[in-house]
Amino acid sequence: MGKIERVFHSVIFEVLALVMSITGLVIFTQHDMSTLSGTMIVVASMAMIWNYSFNATFDHYVKGEKTQRSLSLRIIHVLLFEAGLLFFTIPVMAFILDLSLWDAFVMDLGVTIFITIYAFVFNLSYDHLRAFIVKKRIHKNQIAHS
Template sequence: MRSTPDRIRQAVSFEIIGLLIVTPLFAWAFDHPMEEMGVLVVLGATAATAWNYLFNLAFDHLLLWRRGDVRKTMPIRISHAVLFEVTLLTLLLPVFAWWLDAFLLTIVVMELSFAGFYLVYAFVFTWGYDTIFPPQKRKRMA
C-alpha cells in the first residue's frame, strides 16, 4: 500500500503533467481560447485530483482485500484505467456542458476525447510511477 504523502505526490504530479499537455492541445483541437480551456481543464483537474486520490485508495484496498497484494497485473491495470476514466467522465460531463455552453454532442465528443487521452495517459503514467516508486508490500489485513 502507498502512504498518504506518496498518494498525494502521485495525484498531483499526474494532474500537473496532464495539464501541461492537454490544455494547449485541446484549445487548438476544439477551437476555444486557451484561457477558456485552461479554466475548464483546471476545474476538471481539481476534481480529477481529488477523485484520483479517492479512487486509487479504494482500488488498492479492494485489491488488498481480494488478492492480498496491491501490485497490478496487465488486466488489472487496464481495468483500473478504464474504471477511473468512466467514473471521472460521469462526474465531469455536467461541468463541461455548463462551462462551454455548447451543444450536447460537442460536449460528448470533447469529453470522450479527454477520456481517450487520459485513459492512455493514466495507463502510461501509473505504470511509470509504479516503476519509479514501487508500492511497498504490506501484510494482508484480516
C-alpha cells in the first residue's frame, strides 16, 4: 500500500468511526453533541496519525499478502493498535471533557471496544475489496493489451 492509499485508508476509517462514535456517545453519556463532537475530532485526529504510523510499522515487520493474514494475527494487530491509542487518548479525553482519568478510561474503553470490532471488520473488508479491485484492474489491463 502506497502513501496516498494509506492516507485514504486512514481518512475513510476515521470519518466512519467518528460518525458512529459520536452517535454512540450522545446516546450513552450526559455530554452534549457539540462537546462530544469536538472531543472526538481531536481523538480522531490523534487516531489518524497513530493509524498511519502504527500500520506502516506493522506492515514493515509483518510481511506477506494481507488477505492471507490469520485470524490470530488480525486480533493481535487490532489489540496492539487500540492499546497504543488508549495510552494517548485517555488524558486528552479527561482534559477536554473535565473527567477523572478513571471516567475518561471507562468512556474511552467503551469507544475502544466498539472501534476494535469496527476496525476488524473495516480492515478485513478493505483488504478484500482492495484485492478484488486490483485483480479486476490487472484483468482489464491484460484484455486491453491483448
